[in-house]
Structure formats: C-alpha cells, structure tokens
Amino acid sequence: MTFNENVEKEAWQRLQDATVNYNGKPVGTIAAADPNPETINYNQVFIRDFVISAMVFLMKGQSDIVRHFLQQTVYLQSTEKQMDCFKPGRGLMPASFRVETMKDKEKLVADFGQNAIARVAPVDSGFWWLYILRAYTRATGDDALAKSEKFQKCIRLILDLYLTASFEMFPTLLVPDGSFMIDRRMGVYGHPLDVQSLFFTALRSAKELLVPREKKDIYVWAVNERLGHLLYHIRTYYWMNREILDQLNGYHVEEYGENAINKFNIYPATVPEWLVNWLPEAGGFFIGNLGPGRMDYRFFSQGNLMSLVNDLADKEQCRGLMDLIGKHSDDLIGRMPLKICYPALQGQDWKTLTGSDPKNTPWSYHNGGHWPFLLWNLAAAAIKTDRIHLAENAVSLAAQRLVRDQWPEYYDGLDGSAIGKKARRYQTWTAAGYLAAIELLRQPEHLKILSFDKKPDVQSCSSRKSAKQFFHET
Numbered sequence: 219m220t221f222n223e224n225v226e227k228e229a230w231q232r233l234q235d236a237t238v239n240y241n242g243k244p245v246g247t248i249a250a251a252d253p254n255p256e257t258i259n260y261n262q263v264f265i266r267d268f269v270i271s272a273m274v275f276l277m278k279g280q281s282d283i284v285r286h287f288l289q290q291t292v293y294l295q296s297t298e299k300q301m302d303c304f305k306p307g308r309g310l311m312p313a314s315f316r317v318e319t320m321k322d323k324e325k326l327v328a329d330f331g332q333n334a335i336a337r338v339a340p341v342d343s344g345f346w347w348l349y350i351l352r353a354y355t356r357a358t359g360d361d362a363l364a365k366s367e368k369f370q371k372c373i374r375l376i377l378d379l380y381l382t383a384s385f386e387m388f389p390t391l392l393v394p395d396g397s398f399m400i401d402r403r404m405g406v407y408g409h410p411l412d413v414q415s416l417f418f419t420a421l422r423s424a425k426e427l428l429v430p431r432e433k434k435d436i437y438v439w440a441v442n443e444r445l446g447h448l449l450y451h452i453r454t455y456y457w458m459n460r461e462i463l464d465q466l467n468g469y470h471v472e473e474y475g476e477n478a479i480n481k482f483n484i485y486p487a488t489v490p491e492w493l494v495n496w497l498p499e500a501g502g503f504f505i506g507n508l509g510p511g512r513m514d515y516r517f518f519s520q521g522n523l524m525s526l527v528n529d530l531a532d533k534e535q536c537r538g539l540m541d542l543i544g545k546h547s548d549d550l551i552g553r554m555p556l557k558i559c560y561p562a563l564q565g566q567d568w569k570t571l572t573g574s575d576p577k578n579t580p581w582s583y584h585n586g587g588h589w590p591f592l593l594w595n596l597a598a599a600a601i602k603t604d605r606i607h608l609a610e611n612a613v614s615l616a617a618q619r620l621v622r623d624q625w626p627e628y629y630d631g632l633d634g635s636a637i638g639k640k641a642r643r644y645q646t647w648t649a650a651g652y653l654a655a656i657e658l659l660r661q662p663e664h665l666k667i668l669s670f671d672k673k674p675d676v677q678s679c680s681s682r683k684s685a686k687q688f689f690h691e692t
C-alpha cells in the first residue's frame with residue numbers, strides 16, 4: 219500500500235515542530251502546539267504522550283531525543299521515602315514536565331499531579347517510562363544506559379512502588395479514578411484493564427532490563443511471579459465471549475469458601491443489555507474492570523490492543539479480539555479510528571460516574587470519543603495477527619481528514635465524524651500515532667521495538683499454582 223505523501227510529510231513536520239530542547243538538546247515533544255492561548259498544560263512534555271513520539275523517532279533511526287529524554291527524566295523520579303501525603307511517593311514518575319529558565323539557567327520542572335486538573339497523580343508514567351527504555355534498548359542495541367547504576371536504581375524504585383503488597387490480595391493493581399490516559403472521573407478506578415495491560419507490559423520490560431544483583435535477586439523473582447499471576451488472572455477472569463456470558467447468567471451468588479464458582483460475587487442481573495446484543499457469535503474481548511461484585515463490561519481499546527501486542531492475550535483471545543474489532547468496525551473505527559471505549563456512559567450513569575462532566579458527555583472525549591493516536595496500537599495488533607487490511611483501511615480513513623482538521627486531539631459522535639468539541643489542534647500524538655502506524659505497516663519488523671519476541675514464559679507454573687490456590691481452583 220502507498221501512503222499519502224503530503225499527509226506523512228506534514229505529520230513529520232508536526233512532530234519535529236513539537237520538539238522541546240533542554241540545554242541545547244532535544245528532550246521530548248509537547249502535547250499540543252495549539253495556537254489558542256488556553257492550552258493549559260498542553261505545552262508540557264507528557265510521558266505517556268511522548269511514548270508514541272519516541273517509537274516514531276526510534277523507527278526512523280533518530281534515537282538521540284529518546285536517549286536524552288531518558289537521561290533527564292531519570293532525575294525527575296521521586297526518590298525520597300515519603301510520609302507526607304502531599305509529596306509524590308518514592309518511585310513515582312511525573313505525568314509531565316516543562317523547561318523553565320531562571321537567571322539564564324534552564325531547569326526541568328516536573329508535575330506529579332500537584333497542578334493537574336482534579337490533582338490526579340499518574341499511575342501509568344512509571345510503566346510507560348520502562349516501556350520507552352526497553353524500546354530504546356531494543357531499537358539501538360545500546361544496553362549500557364539501562365545497565366548503568368542510576369537506571370538500575372530507577373527501575374528498582376519503580377518496582378518497589380508497584381509490587382509492594384498493600385490492602386488487597388489480587389495480582390492486578392489497585393488504582394484511583396483517572397490515574398492514566400483517561401485522567402478524569404470516568405468510573406475507571408479499581409482494576410481497569412488499560413492499567414493492567416500496561417502493568418504487564420512494564421513488568422515484561424523490567425524483566426529484560428534488570429541486571430540481577432545476586433543469584434536469587436528478589437526483584438527478578440517478584441517480577442516473574444507477578445507476571446505469571448497477572449497473566450493467569452486477566453486471561454481467566456477478564457475475558458468475555460458468548461460462552462462465558464451464558465455461564466455468568468447462570469451464576470449463583472453469595473458463595474463462600476473453597477468451591478465457589480462465582481469468585482467475585484457478580485450478580486447476573488448486572489449484565490447490561492447492550493452487551494447481550496453486541497457480543498458476536500465468534501470473538502470476544504477483555505472487559506474494562508473487575509473487582510468485588512463489580513464488572514465493567516465496557517470495551518477499552520488501548521487495554522485490549524496492548525494485551526494482544528504484548529502477549530497478555532493467548533492465541534485464541536488474539537484471534538477473537540480481532541474478529542470482534544472487524545465485526546464492530548462501524549462502532550469502534552467508524553469515520554476516525556479509534557474509539558477509546560464503547561459504549562458511552564449515558565443518562566444517570568453519566569451523571570453518577572463522570573460527575574456530570576460536560577467534557578465527557580456521551581460519545582465525546584474519554585466517554586466514547588475517537589482518538590487517532592490509537593492508530594499505532596491498531597497497526598501493531600493488525601500486523602501481529604496478520605489482519606493488515608484492517609489497519610490499512612484505518613490509516614486511509616485518517617489520512618483523508620487529519621490535515622484538513624489540523625490534527626485534532628479527538629473526534630466526537632457515534633462514528634467519530636465531528637471534530638471533538640474541546641479538542642486541541644496540532645496534537646502531537648495524533649501526528650505521531652499516524653506516523654507510527656504507517657512506519658509499522660511499511661516495515662513490519664519495527665514491531666520488535668514495541669513487542670516481545672518470545673511468548674511470556676509462564677515458568678510461573680509455580681505462580682499459576684499459587685494463583686490457583688488463592689482462588690481455590692484445581
């Protein structure tokens with residue numbers, strides 16, 4: 219397939235124009251170059267937004283900016299043990315940073331959420347940071363950076379923060395609402411899939427990056443253990459298809475003890491009607507959230523696609539997921555790939571779960587809006603499962619509108635036909651997502667930068683065993 223040269227040229231220009239320099243060296247890309255003065259913090263480098271820029275730079279052999287980014291952000295990590303709840307916990311990476319000039323000296327200023335709307339701290343930044351470090355190491359072959367003492371310490375501090383036992387005993391990570399890409403109240407607290415698939419990806423990255431300090435390094439052990447538990451848990455309990463739905467409808471509730479089948483005490487009456495009508499005969503997906511008495515049946519694109527690309531999904535689940543996306547391309551791809559989640563929260567649900575958020579009205583922004591940056595995830599998943607046409611069609615759809623619409627942050631409406639009502643223009647990850655998708659389609663071997671060669675080694679037979687014991691399965 220040939221790609222529209224003008225669109226590609228402009229996307230590349232946008233990415234370069236978004237570059238931020240620090241002491242004369244490029245260290246990242248701003249979130250958006252919208253000329254509107256109300257840009258709030260979109261002129262900062264967001265770690266999660268930079269991931270896609272980093273992938274594009276790495277695919278194009280321009281690794282300097284990625285190395286500088288890593289070298290600088292490693293110093294932004296919070297490293298003090300905190301007893302003060304207003305300070306970022308040890309190991310946390312910031313959501314974003316900016317360059318400030320004071321008395322002719324440049325300084326990087328990090329935001330851990332203390333200035334963010336609603337003061338949300340980023341659970342995902344540390345994960346994305348590990349993923350970028352692993353992608354950089356993989357693409358360049360330069361493992362000296364990751365092996366250096368400073369970087370090894372940073373990796374271990376991130377693991378300390380995320381692997382510490384806390385107030386529950388699930389392998390999934392417990393998070394507050396809006397602590398990741400969806401950074402507003404959307405009922406995505408607890409154990410949202412987007413965070414869990416990222417957690418899995420980050421642990422796989424850490425596994426490759428950690429240099430064992432002794433023969434039985436506890437960090438290496440903990441990473442392997444958790445990978446096994448997480449894989450088992452998500453594959454077993456988050457997967458949804460017709461057969462599982464039928465079983466669920468027949469569940470007994472209030473089961474106690476070892477032989478419980480309905481382990482999370484899910485009430486069959488909570489199965490929403492849309493799901494019954496929407497689930498295809500063939501195909502399935504990972505649901506959005508699972509916790510005590512709570513299943514969130516919404517489809518979240520990023521979590522599902524990352525689960526596929528990074529092997530959290532097994533082979534059949536990968537196939538099932540792409541079948542479902544193909545079958546529901548009107549809903550999920552529509553006129554601008556890709557919807558962030560489906561369906562939108564409406565009516566009373568919208569009021570209660572979003573807090574009547576006027577930005578997250580049904581089929582807008584995080585609440586069922588279409589985000590072109592997700593093209594990179596779709597392209598990677600399509601290559602991995604050999605459904606190239608799906609990604610090629612999506613890229614052509616995007617190419618028809620992105621330049622004319624000035625690279626909006628997101629689109630609105632059931633099929634993504636309207637530019638997002640509050641969308642920034644010249645959003646960097648819109649351009650980067652488009653570029654990453656075409657680079658991947660043009661040279662599928664780039665997939666190695668963002669995915670893993672081997673299937674996860676569930677050496678974790680022991681992990682599987684203990685996870686099974688905890689949930690009392692044989």
Ligand code: GLC
Nearest residue numbers: 249264266267398399400401
């Ligand atoms: C919005 C998005 C967030 C993104 C930020 C900068 O807040 O929800 O995910 O990182 O904009 O683009």
